Amino acid sequence: xxxxxxxxxxxxxxxxxxxxxxxxxxxxxxxxxxxxxxxxxxxxxxxxxxxxxxxxxxxxxxxxxxxxxxxxxxxxxxxxxxxxxxxxxxxxxxxxxxxxxxxxxxxxxxxxxxxxxxxxxxxxxxxxxxxxxxxxxxxxxxxxxxxxxxxxxxxxxxxxxxxxxxxxxxxxxxxxxx
Amino acid sequence: xxxxxxxxxxxxxxxxxxxxxxxxxxxxxxxxxxxxxxxxxxxxxxxxxxxxxxxxxxxxxxxxxxxxxxxxxxxxxxxxxxxxxxxxxxxxxxxxxxxxxxxxxxxxxxxxxxxxxxxxxxxxxxxxxxxxxxxxxxxxxxxxxxxxxxxxxxxxxxxxxxxxxxxxxxxxxxxxxxxx
Numbered sequence: 001x002x003x004x005x006x007x008x009x010x011x012x013x014x015x016x017x018x019x020x021x022x023x024x025x026x027x028x029x030x031x032x033x034x035x036x037x038x039x040x041x042x043x044x045x046x047x048x049x050x051x052x053x054x055x056x057x058x059x060x061x062x063x064x065x066x067x068x069x070x071x072x073x074x075x076x077x078x079x080x081x082x083x084x085x086x087x088x089x090x091x092x093x094x095x096x097x098x099x100x101x102x103x104x105x106x107x108x109x110x111x112x113x114x115x116x117x118x119x120x121x122x123x124x125x126x127x128x129x130x131x132x133x134x135x136x137x138x139x140x141x142x143x144x145x146x147x148x149x150x151x152x153x154x155x156x157x158x159x160x161x162x163x164x165x166x167x168x169x170x171x172x173x174x175x176x177x178x
Numbered sequence: 179x180x181x182x183x184x185x186x187x188x189x190x191x192x193x194x195x196x197x198x199x200x201x202x203x204x205x206x207x208x209x210x211x212x213x214x215x216x217x218x219x220x221x222x223x224x225x226x227x228x229x230x231x232x233x234x235x236x237x238x239x240x241x242x243x244x245x246x247x248x249x250x251x252x253x254x255x256x257x258x259x260x261x262x263x264x265x266x267x268x269x270x271x272x273x274x275x276x277x278x279x280x281x282x283x284x285x286x287x288x289x290x291x292x293x294x295x296x297x298x299x300x301x302x303x304x305x306x307x308x309x310x311x312x313x314x315x316x317x318x319x320x321x322x323x324x325x326x327x328x329x330x331x332x333x334x335x336x337x338x339x340x341x342x343x344x345x346x347x348x349x350x351x352x353x354x355x356x357x358x
Contacts, residue, residue: 088196
C-alpha cells in the first residue's frame, strides 16, 4: 500500500494513502487508537496555543482525544460539536457542513447547555486535519452565532492548499489523479 | 422537577448530573465524558482495576466513550480501537455489525475498517464502554472482535443504568428513577 511519511515531535508514522472519491486520495491520519501520537501532537499544539484562549471547540469524532489532551495539559475546557442531535440536548444550535472525507452534507450541533461556556469567550477550534476548510467555516459560523470569537485554529496537519490561518504541525498533500 | 440532579462521586471528584427522561415514567442521570477531562481521568483511574491484567488491547465504539478509553489506554500503555457508527468513504472491506439496542428498540450499525480490524487478530481484547444498559452494544462489539479473529477477554463499563443482564464489570451503578 502507498503511504505518506510524517513526523510529529519524536514520532514517525506512515499514513496510508486512501482513495476517498474518484480521482482523489488522501494520506489518512487516525488519532483514535494511537495514544502516543495523540499525546505528542497534543503536547506540541498546547505549547503553540495563543495566549488568552478561554475554551476549545472540536468537531466530533477524530479530534476528540486531541482536544482532551490539550485541555488536560492547559486546564482549558473543551466542547465537542456533535454530528447528530441527541434527544437529551437542550435547545441545540446547528449548521450544515460539506466535508471531504464524508462526501455528504453533515450537521454540526452544539448543545444549548454548552452555549454559556462559549458566549463572549475567546475560542480556539481544534481539528485533526484541515483540508478544504468546510468543517472549519461551518464550525466558526456556529461559534459566532452563539456569541463566541474564534481567535485561533489548531490542527495536526493542513492538507491540499497551504493555509496561513491554521496553526499546524505539518502539511499533507492531496493526491489528485488526472 | 427539571432542575433535579443526581450527585455522582468518584474519589474526591463530584458532579451534579442532569436527569434525562428516556420514557415518560423514568429518569436517568446523564454522564458526559466529552468535554470533562477531570471526570474522564478520574473514571479511568477507578475503572482500571476492572480491566483483566493480561489484556492486549481495548475496544470501544464512538463517541462518548472515547475520552475514557483514551485515558485508560494512556494509563495502562495499551493500544485501543474504535468502532464507528457510520461508514466513512475511506473504509475498505469494513466489518459491519448490527446492534440490537433493547433500551431504545432501535437498531444501530457499527463499522470497523479492515485496517483496524487487523489489529485485533489474535489479541486478547477487552471491551470498554462509558455506560451500559441492556448490554446490546457490548454483544455487538464482541461479535466484531470474533469476526476480526480476536479473543473477547473482558467486558468493562464505567457506569451502568440498573443491573446489567449479562456479566459486565461495572465501576459504579447509576439509579433508574421510576416515577408514579
